[in-house]
Amino acid sequence: MVLPAAEWYATLPTFLAFAGAVITDDAGRILLVRTTYRQHWNLPGGVLEAGEPPHAGCAREVREEVGLDLEPGRLLVVDWSAPAAGRQALFGFLFEAGPVAPGTPIRLQDGEIADYAFVPPGEALGRVSANMAARLRAVATAQETGTTVYLAR
Template identity: 50%
Template sequence: MTDDVQGDRPPVTRPAGFVEPEIYYAGLATVYVVAGALITDSAGRVLLVKPNYLDHWLLPGGTADEGEPPEATCAREVKEEIGLDLPVGPLLFVGWGPARAPRPRPMLTFIFDGGDLDRPERIRLQEDEVDDHAFLPPDEACRRLGPVGHRLAPALRARETKIPHYLSEA
């Protein structure tokens, strides 16, 4: 044990090996957080957007800002990408993926239920980032999602069963 004298206060006794909180927290693992919405139309087709910076399509969504909870990220990104202020429904899917070049940290992906969109003509794309959108049957949506397509079936199943799905993509 070590003792620290702090002015007129009695000494604080700390166990050997004590690490100051700022040093401890600075050494913990960190992750990137992504959140998106599973939005369908009345026919059960899945809404995808085509970002101009990727070869594949995505569910509407994006990366969390510093300190932003996943459900707030989802709502913000949906509004930014497709111009709609939609309620964020229940959590459907959580996925963990390891760091892969060029991404230096692991990624946590959250998919929330964005519900059924009754008036798709209201969609207004964020032209700086999104080139296109489409409502697609689940099998076609899965193909267009490319390397993240394996997340769609569990999210759709979770929507039906009301049981969120977790997937480690290690």
């Protein structure tokens, strides 16, 4: 029996997706944000809205979280994380968002972002979660090789 398309699509598994931006300053330091709801620092970004393309979600999240109107550039990392602790599988997309000019104002999102810092890549690895550290190492590989890195964990 062939199901109507809407019924068939309803039987398929679902997943979550997020997009984040790798924003640097003129010294090559990475912009990290500290949210009000997580212990570790993170890249600016967040969960995609229904039907939202990753690059558009990245730009939206950056505008919301740090007040920067940046156009995401090259896709650096695609990350797939297996379902865990009641969470669906998670796809992540990290985009290059270029260096920001010195003195560019950062406006933190009220109630969600508590702080920000531009930190050297090595220091960033110590401030973020283990999952984000793996993503940042993949970012470095992507930038060194000019390729997009695929992570699957």
